[in-house]
Amino acid sequence: MSIKFIILGCGSSLGVPRPDGFFGNCDPKNKKNYRTRCSALINFNDQNILIDTSPDLRQQLLANNIKSIDHVLYTHLHADQTHGINDLRVFFLKKKMKTPVYADKKTKNFLLSTFRYCFVATNEYPAILEFKKFKKELNFRHKNEEISIINVPVKHGLINSLCYIINKKLAYASDINLIYKKDLKLFHNLEFLVIDCLRFKPHPSHYNLDQILDLVKIIKPKQTVLTNMLTDFDYNKLKKKLPINIVPGYDGLTLKL
Numbered sequence: 001m002s003i004k005f006i007i008l009g010c011g012s013s014l015g016v017p018r019p020d021g022f023f024g025n026c027d028p029k030n031k032k033n034y035r036t037r038c039s040a041l042i043n044f045n046d047q048n049i050l051i052d053t054s055p056d057l058r059q060q061l062l063a064n065n066i067k068s069i070d071h072v073l074y075t076h077l078h079a080d081q082t083h084g085i086n087d088l089r090v091f092f093l094k095k096k097m098k099t100p101v102y103a104d105k106k107t108k109n110f111l112l113s114t115f116r117y118c119f120v121a122t123n124e125y126p127a128i129l130e131f132k133k134f135k136k137e138l139n140f141r142h143k144n145e146e147i148s149i150i151n152v153p154v155k156h157g158l159i160n161s162l163c164y165i166i167n168k169k170l171a172y173a174s175d176i177n178l179i180y181k182k183d184l185k186l187f188h189n190l191e192f193l194v195i196d197c198l199r200f201k202p203h204p205s206h207y208n209l210d211q212i213l214d215l216v217k218i219i220k221p222k223q224t225v226l227t228n229m230l231t232d233f234d235y236n237k238l239k240k241k242l243p244i245n246i247v248p249g250y251d252g253l254t255l256k257l
Contacts, residue, residue: 024231
């Protein structure tokens with residue numbers, strides 16, 4: 001079975017550059033410093049499972065030549081993970097079928113309230129999405145092969161976000177400042193850890209670089225990829241500072257499982 005994990009966007013809530021053109025410490029000549037807001041894609045056997053609908057989703061789909069979305073998973077309800085939801089409309093127009101969506105209760109209620117037109121048909125527009133039963137472990141089967149995706153609540157400031165672990169090999173935690181102790185065992189023996197690393201200084205809702213370095217020593221993934229990065233981190237300068245088993249992410253980075 002062929003599984004690819006694509007980081008569609010690895011920027012924080014304002015992206016890099018920010019809307020006012022500010023690059024901070026990032027060299028604008030390096031394409032890897034151009035960061036759209038966080039989304040990711042799991043591709044297996046020609047099925048595409050999207051994680052979050054970034055406000056930059058349209059740009060991300062075009063940049064990665066993604067022609068279809070078969071399922072959508074949400075990590076949490078914040079704007080930088082949800083406000084690109086309308087870009088999913090094209091897949092209903094193509095397939096004449098609603099796209100299945102998976103989210104925890106709080107995120108589901110937020111999406112139903114804020115983007116009700118996507119889920120409930122009106123006289124003018126059909127519904128384009130439908131919620132499916134959300135379980136601790138989701139199994140997706142295609143072409144007689146199956147992948148398992150478990151969700152693990154992690155602390156993200158005042159709320160929980162969800163980390164998704166794919167086939168016990170790759171964990172994706174784009175918005176996080178703490179893994180609860182009871183769940184640390186789920187993060188051992190990973191091939192890849194793709195994780196929030198906002199900046200150098202501490203932050204109440206996100207990991208900073210020192211915290212990531214400490215975490216990696218505890219759970220020991222084979223490779224760690226940083227995402228949700230601010231303008232503090234220039235790609236080349238940061239890469240030189242990091243140990244060989246930790247790398248900065250960039251938009252379009254593809255990991256193979």
